[in-house]
Amino acid sequence: MATTTAPTSSQPAPAPQQARHRPDRNYRRKQRWGWLFVAPFALIFLTFLILPLVYAFRMSLFTSTLATGTKFVGADNYLKAFSDPIFLQGLGTVAKFALIMIPAQMLVALVAALVLDNLATWASKFSRLMIFIPYAVPVVIGALMWGFLYSPRFGPASSIFSIFGLAAPEFLAQDNIFGSLVNIVTWQWAGYYMIIIYAALRGIDPGIYEAAVLDGASDRQIALRIKVPMISSSLVMVVIFALIGTLQFFTEPQVLKGVAQGAIPVSYTPNMYAFTLAFSYSQFNYASAISFALGIVVFVFSFIFLFLTRKQSGLK
Amino acid sequence: MALVTDTLQRRDGRKGRGSASRNRARNGGPRIGSHIFLLILVIYFITPLWWLTVASTKDTAGLFGGSGGPLWFDDEFHFFSNLQGLFERQDGIYWRWLGNSFLYAISGGVGATILAVLAGYGFAKYNFRGRAAFFGILLGAVMVPLTALVIPTFVLLSSVGLVNTIWAVILPSLLSPFGVYLMRVFAQEAVPDELLDAARIDGAGEIRTFFQIALPLLRPAIVTVLLLSVVGTWNNFFLPLAVLSDPLLLPVTVGLNGWQALSNAGSGGEALWNLITTGAFISIIPLIIAFLSLQKYWQGGLSLGSLK
Secondary structure (H helix, E strand, O other), X not given: OHXXXXXXXXXXXOOHHHHHHOOHHHHHHHHHHHHHHHHHHHHHHHHHHHHHHXXXXXXXXXXEEOOOEEEEOOXXXXXXXXXXXXXXXXXXXXXXXXXXXXXXXXXXXXXHHHHHHOOOOHHHHHHHHHHHHHHHOOHHHHXXXXXXXXXXXXXXXXXXXXHOOOOOOOOOOOOXXXXXXXXXXXXXXXXXXXXXXHHHHHOOOOHHHHHHHHOOOOHHHHHHHHHHHHOHHHHHHHHHHHHHHHHOOOHHHHHHHHHOOOOXXXXXXXXXXXXXXXXXXXXXXXXXXXXXXXXXXXXXHHHHHHHHOHHHHOOO | OHHHHHHHHHHHHHHHHHXXXXXXXXXXXXXXXXXXXXXXHHHHHXXXXXXXXXXXXXXXXXXXXXXXXXXXXXXXOOHHHHHHHHHHHHHOHXXXXXXXXXXXXXXXXXXXXXXXXXXXXXXXXXXXXXXXHHHHHHHHHHOOOHHHHHHHHHHHHHHOOOOOOOHHHHHHHOXXXXXXXXXXXXXXXXXXXHHHHHHHHOOOOHHHHHXXXXXXXXXXXXXXXXXHHHHHHHHOOHHHHHHOOOHHHOOHHHHHHHHHHHHXXXXXXXXXXXXXXXXXXXXXXXXXXXXXXXXXXXXXXXXXHHOO
């Protein structure tokens, strides 16, 4: 409980005018009911977010071996993590994914949303739903499906490419696996981001475009100069979602690992590495340090991004 | 595939002509271009699902080299024998997995939504001590990657003996800081203070005010948060993979992944491919139906978080 009660002392007494004008009873009632409404969530928040975080941090400060038992080592696990080539390589991999996958998804989602926003046909409504549908497919099933589609034994690639007289690329080979994973994630999430952006576009007052049309602006100019700036807070939110998701990349490579024999190592991403350390090697302390370090990296990057885009997102 | 493209093009043609005058009196050029662009996107996004639909009607031999190729039906129709296979394999464990997925998604999703509605309303409408601080921490928590919590959650749950029980999946799924955030943003706008005060003056207690005044106004946000948290739990893979080892407790995602690993290892598993595709096909139907039938709720709701 200490975590939530501690900061209260620094809070000024809320709404002083209200307390003056109304009976004190009302103020006390607000206090009590506010906490009552928030309490069930606060309990889960403490148990499954704050407690695991604190516990992971504590665990990461110890090592545990059969020979010596559990021993306090301070920041050793972190020094080890940030000089562990496997962890650093994993971080590099997800950073590379973030640099390529997020722009790819954003581009598909934004262009699709802008095109859909200009149309009001039955076909455009149908397309909107179809583009979104992959979001309703569990990530594991999506990855399994693409695993089949990529496979030279099951997939349609060889017959499609042979129409053009080409040999199908080996999607699951080591050189191509990166692109294959980018494609799976884009397929899975672009529709969801498109819907968010589309809903934001529908929220703009169309009267604004009329003035631009009178001034002779083209569709493209309206899209880039009016629409995109007006939905920048949605765009920032989508990028944050995508960034957090990409840095904790786990499910798709974990599922594809089995099909792509040898192309995806067990430590491909930091999360896969932590999972392997914990459940294959029982190194829970070091795995906690990796998890915690990854959490910090994600948090810091999201924070930096939010800071850099504070004007666009309207957050202070 | 061809069928879908055909109908699409026909619709394009009809609508394109019909509404040309209505829509900014533009010639057909850009609109045809837009529709072709959409057509390409639609083909890209539904081809895998089409493949899965077709694949669920094939036996293993058909999957490897059937008469119709990977994207069309074979001469033989094996969907029902695949279905039967799902009932026979390990005493129909697949249906147990599907049931588990439902149990986890619905209890986790409904639970998380109830907590989010209560907390979001509390944050929006009661100016209690510590509110700003708690909400600040909560906003920070939205950015904490939930997978970073899986390993410590596993260790904590195992220390209280909850690992390998349904609670190990359901309880952590109740956590949805983003849901609370959405609810607060929505409640602030949608529930006027004057209305609440009027109810109080009329003698309604806080609980009655919440249920009779606030709850009906919050409905669109409730559906959105419910869908988001049900989908989140239904999709979850890392958490159940870590905390469950009893095959009878697995959700369908982890179960099918296990079958795939088994088949790839080649331990007498070749025959499983048709069960994997049919199982995957059946498992995606419920959510697709849910999304298609609840369209009018989520389409606007998903943008809630970014509206100011």
